[in-house]
Amino acid sequence: MSTVSRTLAQSIVQHRATKPVLFVAALIPVTLLTIGVVQHTLGPNPAETLIRSLGDWTLRFLCLTLAVTPLRQWTGLTALARLRRMLGLFTVFYAALHFSTYAVFDMGLVWPDIVRDIAKRPFILVGSAAFLLLLPLAATSFNRAIRWLGPARWQRLHRAVYAVGLLAILHFFWMRAGKRNFGEVAVYGAIVALLLGWRVVRATRGARYFMKLGSHSAKG
Amino acid sequence: MLLLKDRGFVHPVASEITPRAVFAARRRWLVAIGALGALGPRLARAGAASNGAPLPSARSAVAGAITMEKVTPLADAISYNNYYEFGTDKSDPAQHAHALKTRPWSVSIEGEVKKPIALSIDDLLKLAPMEERIYRLRCVEGWSMVIPWVGYSLSELIRRVEPTGNAKYVQFVTLADRAQMPGLTSSVLDWPYVEGLRIDEAMHPLTLLTFGMYGQLLPNQNGAPLRLVVPWKYGFKSGKSLVKIRFVEKQPATSWSLAAPDEYGFYSNVNPNVDHPRWSQASERRLGEGDLFAKKRPTLMFNGYEPQVGSLYAGMDLKKFF
Numbered sequence: 001m002s003t004v005s006r007t008l009a010q011s012i013v014q015h016r017a018t019k020p021v022l023f024v025a026a027l028i029p030v031t032l033l034t035i036g037v038v039q040h041t042l043g044p045n046p047a048e049t050l051i052r053s054l055g056d057w058t059l060r061f062l063c064l065t066l067a068v069t070p071l072r073q074w075t076g077l078t079a080l081a082r083l084r085r086m087l088g089l090f091t092v093f094y095a096a097l098h099f100s101t102y103a104v105f106d107m108g109l110v111w112p113d114i115v116r117d118i119a120k121r122p123f124i125l126v127g128s129a130a131f132l133l134l135l136p137l138a139a140t141s142f143n144r145a146i147r148w149l150g151p152a153r154w155q156r157l158h159r160a161v162y163a164v165g166l167l168a169i170l171h172f173f174w175m176r177a178g179k180r181n182f183g184e185v186a187v188y189g190a191i192v193a194l195l196l197g198w199r200v201v202r203a204t205r206g207a208r209y210f211m212k213l214g215s216h217s218a219k220g
Numbered sequence: 221m222l223l224l225k226d227r228g229f230v231h232p233v234a235s236e237i238t239p240r241a242v243f244a245a246r247r248r249w250l251v252a253i254g255a256l257g258a259l260g261p262r263l264a265r266a267g268a269a270s271n272g273a274p275l276p277s278a279r280s281a282v283a284g285a286i287t288m289e290k291v292t293p294l295a296d297a298i299s300y301n302n303y304y305e306f307g308t309d310k311s312d313p314a315q316h317a318h319a320l321k322t323r324p325w326s327v328s329i330e331g332e333v334k335k336p337i338a339l340s341i342d343d344l345l346k347l348a349p350m351e352e353r354i355y356r357l358r359c360v361e362g363w364s365m366v367i368p369w370v371g372y373s374l375s376e377l378i379r380r381v382e383p384t385g386n387a388k389y390v391q392f393v394t395l396a397d398r399a400q401m402p403g404l405t406s407s408v409l410d411w412p413y414v415e416g417l418r419i420d421e422a423m424h425p426l427t428l429l430t431f432g433m434y435g436q437l438l439p440n441q442n443g444a445p446l447r448l449v450v451p452w453k454y455g456f457k458s459g460k461s462l463v464k465i466r467f468v469e470k471q472p473a474t475s476w477s478l479a480a481p482d483e484y485g486f487y488s489n490v491n492p493n494v495d496h497p498r499w500s501q502a503s504e505r506r507l508g509e510g511d512l513f514a515k516k517r518p519t520l521m522f523n524g525y526e527p528q529v530g531s532l533y534a535g536m537d538l539k540k541f542f
Contacts, residue, residue, distance in 0.1 A: 037512055043311075044296035044507045045363055108515055121498055174498075180408040180479060181308045 006076060013079040022083060026090045029057045030097065047105035054098035059168055059188055061091040066165060066195040085141055088161070092138040095131050123174030130167035133160050162199065165192045238291055240435055275432035277370045280351035282425045284528040287354050292365040292508035294434050300507065301441045302359065303460060304408055305394070305401040312403070313441035319400045320461065322445040331467035332387035335380070341445045345431060348376035352435075353428055355451040357458075358490045358523045364504045369449050370432030375423045383419065383467045390422040391415070391472035392448055393464035409475050415459040416472035416486065417450065418532075426451060426528055452525040454488045485542035489533065490523035494542050 012018065033053055036042040042049040068084040071077070107114045118124050137158055139145065146154050169192050173185045280286060303313035306320075325341040339347075350370050358364045378390075396412030398404050404411050421427060428449040431438060438444040443460025450457050456476050466472075476484035483497050492502045503516040522529050533541075 042512075044292075044300040045310075045505065046512045047505065048363075050512070105512065106516075117500075120495075120500070123498070177498075182408075183308070183406075 009075070010077055010079055013077055013083070019083065019086060022086060026061070026086070029053070030094070047101070051098065051101045051106060054094055054101055055172075058091060058094040058098050059172065061087055061094055062161075062165060062168055063188070063191050063195065065091055066161065066192070070195060070198045089138060089141060092134045095134055099128075099131050123171050123177075126167045126174070127171040130164045130171060133164050133167070137161060137164075162196055165196060168192070238293065240294075273437045274435060275350060275370045275437050277350035277352040277432070277435070280353045282351070282353070282373070284426060284525055285351070285353040285355075287356055287366060287524070289354075289356070289366045290509075291354060291368055292506075296508040297365055297367055297433065298439050298441060302361075302455070303403075303441055303443070304406070305396065305403045305411070305413065305461075306441065307403050308406070308408060316402055317440035317444075319402075320395075320440040320444065321400060322440065322461075325445050325463075327446070327462055328464045329377070329381050329467075330464065331391075332384045332469060333467050334382040334384060337381065344377070344429075344446060347380070348372040350431065353426075353449075355426075355428070355449060356523050357449070357451065357455050358504060358519065360454040360456060360484070360488070360496065360501075362499065362501070362504050364506050364523075365508060366506075368434055369428055369430045370435065371428045371430035371446075371449070373425050374427045374429045374448065375425065377429055377465075378423055381467075386469045387467035388419055389468050389470065389472055390417050390419060391464075391466040391468055392417075392459040392462055393466070394459050395461045395463045409479055412463075413459060413475045414472065415448070415457055415474050416468075417457075418471075419467075420532055421450070421529075424529060424532065426525060452490060452522040452529045454490060456484070457488050487533075487538075487541050489538065489542075490519060491521060491538055491542070492519040493521075494539055 033042075033050060037046065037050065040046070065084060065087040068080050068087065072080045103109055103114055107117065118128050137160060140149060140154065140157060149157065169185070169189050172188060173182070176182055176185050299314045300310045301313040302310065303317065306313040306316040323341065326338050327341070327344060328336075328338045330336045349372065351372055352368055352370055354366060354368045356364055357367055392415045394413035394415075395401070396404060417427070428451075430443075430447050430449045431445065433439075433442060438447065443458075446462055447460040448458045448462065457474075471486055474484075474486060476488075477486055490501075495501050501519055504519045505516050506514070520526070
């Protein structure tokens, strides 16, 4: 990335309007889906469309969140870091909607049935596990929590998001396995593998490897 | 209506069955407000894939052939389909099935029969009087529809070809043409799609050789130009776009059973007491009611056709022969 384009990108990302714009943009999917519900344009099986669309967006925001750090290292745009928390919290937001719509429209909020479903259906079990893992991450995303935990403990806790990524892909894979419909699973699986693999390489080769790479691109 | 037995859900009267003109009007309405989402262009394409030609019929007198429940809107029945030869998404068949060429079309009747023959679709359309049957359709995925099919009992065809004493089963083969079916490049299933019935299931009056729905010829995405409908079994047993009907001695292979033998059995009778290994079959979502908040309903034994077909399975362990 040339110095000119990086400076421009940096100033866009750092701009104080960027976070509000991203916030509004992240609400577009749920807004469109709500409009779809009201106007009956979600197709013949609106409950299924709603639950699955919300699941899709959860996975997308999860991938975006996981992409922040590699992208930051790769482009040298350190300002991207300030967007990570918002993306992570939107992941939890969509996950909560995905789980709630499943509980309400698929299971009629009958909790004994939901518990039985979790026990009977492996893909619901791993999905619930992924969602439960996200909750402490959301709870400790605020500045006071970061200070209370201390940076080292906070970072170790938040590495749980890697497990969430793997559980999410497994959840998606098993859900599609019933009808052997694996195209999209393969795409998201590849993305998550790439994003997690990046962490593995960094851990084995050392952070300095990536800093050197970053400085190469800084030279343009 | 004093003659209706309360089976646990409301039986509307026949006058509540939505007239065809209203189906079509709803379709236009949905297209109009579909400007926001994908529904508009999807329905337009779905309409294009429909053949549209009327197929007159008389109301069937076969026991169990006409349900009094609310018929699913045509727009839903032609835009929400599992027809993997045209793609695995529910909206794929409506988008891609226009490529299917339904004329000329020939069905080969072969195997353990005294009179094997290849019949053209036009021969088959004239073979027996067309009946209208309003059947429940229950998909293994857990949703259901109520569809007014047009056809005649498969037994009309079977009688004419005179199966031999060795004909214990019937196999149904769907078209598998790479030129017309983009989904065939995927190995999600082995192609061609094959299904099968026991000979007594095939001879049952409710087993319908189907040529139309909603008073017109079958749309491509629903299995044009002819398909099977076996209402007491999960929907995947009802093979579409048939090219071959073979009479065989041994239980034939069926596509979903080959793909996942512990999940899909040969019989696949609708049974709320026999769960799919990975989900319950005790309830289903009736589509086309238009209401997101509509509750799921309990699934009925043999999809509600127990009085008509229960005797076929007397004494059979339905958990073992699923």
